[in-house]
Amino acid sequence: MPMRLFSLLILFLIPIHGRAAESKTTNSTAAGNVVLVTLDGVRWQEFFGGPDPDLDSSETGVVFSRFWSQTAPQSVIYGNPATGNQMRIANLTGVSLPGYFSMMSGLTTGCLANDCDRVGYGTFPERLVNLLGLEPEQAATFASWAPIALAVEHSAGATAVRAGPQAGDSPDDLVSPEARLDRLTFSKALAYLMARRPRFLYISLNDSDHWGHEGDYARYLAALRQYDLWLALLAATIDGLGDYGRNTTLIVTTDHGRGTGADWTGHAMIMQARDIWLYARGPHVSPTGSVVGASAHTHLDIRPTIELLMGLCPRSCDDCGSPLPEVTSGLAACSP
Template sequence: MRRILFLLSFFISVSALAQPAQNLILVTLDGVRWQEVFNGADSTLLFDPVYSRDTASARKQFWAATPAERRVRIMPFLWNTIGKQGQLYGNRQLGNRMNVSNPHWFSYPGYNEILSGYADDRIKSNDKIDNPNVTVLEFLNQQPDYKGKVAVFSSWDVIEAAVNEKRSGIPASSANEPSHPVTSADSLLSDLTTLYPREFGDGVRADFLTYFSARQYVKQKQPRILFLSFDETDDLAYAGRYHDHLRMVQSIDTYLADLWKMIQTMPQYAGKTAILVTTDHGRGHTPKARWKDHGTKTADSYQIWLAAMGPGVATSGEQSNGPVLFQNQLAATLARLLGFDFKSDHPVGKPIDSISSGNR
C-alpha cells in the first residue's frame, strides 16, 4: 500500500510540474549584484560614510551576523517565498554561475539579451533606438491566447524601445509619459507621475510609481504577461549611495510580495502564474569603489543572477554547481514556461532545462 501511495504521489508531482503556467511575470532590477542577493549587505560599503551617510541607521537596518540573515533583511520575499517555493541561480560561492553573453555589460544590451535571447552587437549603447530583434514578448503577443494580453511597465524610458512598442503593439508605460485616467486612482497616479520630483531626469520614473501603475493595470486589465522593469537601483549605485541602493532593493522586494499576495486572490492568476526575477548586468567589487560601475572596464560585471517560481518550476531552492547559465537563455525559458518554443529569425539561447523541463 505504501508503494502504491508513493507512486501515486510521484505521478501527481510530475503531472503538476508538467503543467505549463498560464500567466507570466518578468521582473528586472537594474544593476543589482549577485553578491547582495546571496550574501546581503557588504560591510565595506555599508559601514563607510562615503557610501552610507548614516552608518548607524544602515547597520541597524541591514547588518546581521551571517550572510543568510543579511540577505533576508534586504529581500525577505525573495528568500522566504521564492527561495522556498522556487529556484535561485547565480551564487558563485556555491559554484553556480550565470553570466551575460553580450560583450558590453550594461543596460540596453542586457535587456535586449533577456528579451530576444540574442546578444546582438548592433545594440551597443543605451541610446533609445527601437530594437530590431523580435522579443519573446512580441512572439507571445502573436499567439492567439495572448494577443493583446501582454503589458510592460518600466521606470527607464529605453525599455519601450527594447520591446519595440511601435512594431510589437505591446503597450509599454515608461518613464514620465502621460496616462489616460479612468478612475480616481488612475488620476492620482497620473498627477504623481507629472508632479513628483524626477531625481534621475526625465527618462526615469520613480520605481514606486512604476509599481503602483502596474498594479492598477493588473487590477483593471488582468494581462496574462507582465514585464515589470525597475531602474533606481542602478541610478543610486552610480551615485555611490549604497545604503539608499539597499533600501530600494528592499522596497522592490516589498512590491513583489504585495503583487504576489494580490494575484493569489484573483482566480485568473492564483496557482497559474510563474514569476522570474533577474537583472540586466552586475557591478564591480574590487576595489570597493568599483561597486558604482559596470561595463567592460569593470571586472566581473558580466555576472548576474536569477530567481524563478510558479507552475513548471521545481521547488529546489538555491542552486549549487551545475553548468554555466547565460542571459540569452531567459527568453526561451519564459516561452517554455507557458508551453511555447520561442522561434525567431535570429539565434535564440536554449531554455534553462532545470527550470522549464517539465513544460516540453
C-alpha cells in the same frame, strides 16, 4: 575590426547572433501566464547576502530578508556563487540597454551602449501577441526607464508599453528626463495585474541603478529593501488571483551586476558585472532553492523559458538560449 571591439570580443567571448528562424508551433501542454520583473543593476553580493562592509559598516542583516525567508523555499535560484552556479549577461559591454535587448530578443545584438536605436529583431512579447492571438494589452510592460520601450518592441505599438515618465506624473516623481521613481511604476503595474490579469506582464524597475551611479550606497540598499517588500507583495497578489495565479510563473532577475570596492558605482566593461542572478516560482518550477553545480545560463535563456511556459515552442537558431530546466520542469519539450 576596430581594436576596441576586438578587445570586447576577447574579454566577453560572446558571439553576436544572426536572426533566428521563427516558428508558429505551439505547445499544447503549457498555456500559462508569466510576470517578469527586472531590478536594474542589483549585484549578486547584496541579493545573496548582506550589505558590503567595505561600503557601509552601519547596515547589517540580509538585504532580501523576505525573499529568503518566505519565497526562496518555493523557488529555484540561479547564479549563487556559494553553490558553484553561474548566470551571466549575454552582451558585450555590461550596459543596461544591450542587456534588455538580449533578454527580449533572445539574441546577442550589436547594441553596445544606451544610445542604440530600437531593437532590430522581433521580441518575444511581440511573438506572444502574434502567435497566441493576444490583444496588445495582454502583453504589457511597465518600466521606470523610458529606453525600455526600445528593447521590448521591434515594431512600436505591437504590445502595451508604458515606459518612463507618463502624462500626469509630477516633476517630483522624476529622477531624470527619461526615468521616474519606481513607486509609480510598481503601483500602476500591480493595479494592472489585478484588474486585467494579462498573460504576460513585464515590470522594469530602475531606482537601484540610479542610486548606484550616484554612489549613494545607503539609498541603493534602501531601494533593494523596498524591492524585497514589493516582490513579497507581488507574490502574495499573484497567489490571491485564483486559477490565474495558480497558473502564473514569477521570474525576477537583473540586467547586469556592478563592480566591487571603489568600482561598485559602475558596471560597463567591468568583469565582475557579468555575473547576475535569477529566481523563479510557479506551477512548473522545481523549488530546489539555489541551483548547485556549474551549469551556466545567460540572459538568452529567458526568452525560450517564457515562450515554453506560455505555450510556444522556442525558436531555433545556432546560438539561441534554452529553457531553464528547473523553471519548466514537467513541460513536454517541443521541436519548432
